[in-house]
Amino acid sequence: MLATHGFLARGVDDLELTLSVCGGGDANDPLSIGIAGEDPLLTGRPRIAVTPDFGVAPVSREVRARFTTACDMLAGVAAVVPSSPDCSGAIETFRTLRATHIANSYGELLRTRRAELTPTVIWNIEAGAKLSAEDYLNAERRRTSIYRSFRELFTCTDFLVAPAASVFPWPNEISDVAAIDGVELETPIDYLAVTFIVSLVGFPVLTLPARRGKNELPFGIQIIAPPACESRLFAFGRALDNELGFSHRRPPL
Template sequence: MTSDPLTLTAADQAHAIREGRLRATDLMAATLDRIEAVNGPLNAIVSMREREVLLTEARAADKAEAKGPLHGLPLAVKDLADAAGLPTSHGSPAFSGQIAAVDSPHIAPLRAAGAIVIGKTNTPEFGLGSHTYNPVHGVTANPYDLTRSCGGSSGGAAVALAAGMLSIADGSDMMGSLRNPAGWSNVYGMRPSWGRVPGGAEGDVFLHRLATNGPMARCPGDLALQLDVMSVPRKGGLRGPDFAPVGALRGESAGLRVAWLADWNGALPFEDGILPLCEAALDVLGQVGCAVDSPASPFSREALWQSWTALRSWAIASDKSPMYEDETLRRHLKPEAIWEVEQGRALSALDVHAASVLRSDWLRAADAFFERFDVIALPTAQVWPFDKALDWPKSVAGQGMDTYHRWMEVVVPASLLGLPAVAVPAGFGPQGLPMGLQLIGRHGDDARLLELAEAYHRATRWPETRPPIL
């Protein structure tokens, strides 16, 4: 057993606790010591519970029978989700101090499997924008350069993993929120197939099928461990086909056909150095038995963007209109949220239908494309981590951005169809900043993507290149 339990994977931590080679109390103490040592300048974990209360829960875990595969593991919950007894601020003063009465549907099984919730992870206000800052908890710094953004909206989770403050973390992904921060923090993030992990406990379950919850970790095996726990059916919620548990990964990847779509036939701007770095990562996929090709992009960039922006704004307007209509609450909405609501409210029913038709066209094109390829590969972002004092990049490679989120357009193909996508670390650029690669599969191909990610991880071990703060 290593003298530092924080260097172990989550699976190894849990196994050691079950075998009595590691006490949950010692893991908790080491976790809290690490948070005390490094979280200050990073600001990744917020709303921490008291140390002695957490140690008491860890001692109880040591005395009890193992509750499940996460028994005794510390977990901090993204601050868009509810964890009973903890505040859920959504990064907004309108909800600051609001205490959750019950766990969100995807958090309850994690706690039931034995995870001990220690606090929350920081997120942008309402999860809007891929840069983790808000007026309640402030900005979260990139662990590889404290002056830079860590991405978002699962930024706090990614940074906590990179800095060794957690071994697993939850997140959510509408527009790359499990992928961009993973890429910018040199860890793994997974957007599962839509319907695999339960969503919200209230509201519509039919129309707004854009976002999903999912796992983050420092290795694909821990993604699989957490995904299997999170993948539970929920009464009253839509769910995809019966997904078999992923289980232990073997790294099987030989013969997979990978389509590298790069900049979508020149349609997407990228900062210098990103595409060559990702192409070097693709060489690793070739080394582990994949056949990598560079075909033409299978669909119109503008049609994807038109469909995405309409359906996204419509979903956000549906969710945030009650706040928008209340003048007292509206002042708590950041400009990007107000813009989204106003865009969504201006849409007619026929506008939404037209956007859905475009999405259906992309589905048909993607189905045909996946007859030729097993995996689509794209970068996790179009820019390197930017100055954390900025709100968002106004231009990319000299091309002006006409919205606050267009610089993240590269994540839309998977999001629009609810496809599974695993973000794997691609390495570091000349300035020492991390970047990631999206591996996207057919709906239901979660296990296949995780096997590919595992083969890649065994060949690269990028998360072992630890942040300077450690």
């Protein structure tokens, strides 16, 4: 499944503790076994690949500017190199896989409780119903290629860093982002591409808030690691918290 459970916390330590309790294999769940192997902590200066958009995701100019600032700060604690896996076709692949899963899981709701569904859910169920088995299998094939491209990137880098959202927070009355920098998006989910590309390959990712000025809107980065490397991911996140102040900022009381 493309849907992924995650945790929200005020610090890296709390996230690591939660994962230690909830993570691990279950004989009744074939998807929980994961990848066995060692996850030694890094020594020396980490190597980081950074990308504002994976080469394909729509990302606003404002977010790109804040991401550049965050990367400049990261350069103080790591060797930073602009680079990205080959994600060509990733958006179309995710659209196909998501639509088929949603149509399969919630298609009955469209027939019985349509009035209670959001327009985006209705659109995605209907889009999934039009897809064929060949469409699905072709998307899975492309997904594998993108996964291998991520694996290849991690042969020469320790982490991959990207923005955690394509736009800054928007008013609650707007349900979905329909355009970025005045350019209309093709579908209601395309503004999520900068994060759903990571969901597509299923690599572990830690999202941290970047430092911001007094009047700046919240902005975060996602730090991606190779499979089964959660320990080093938490260790690096803790270093960014301590050394750069990439941490939750409590509101003044």
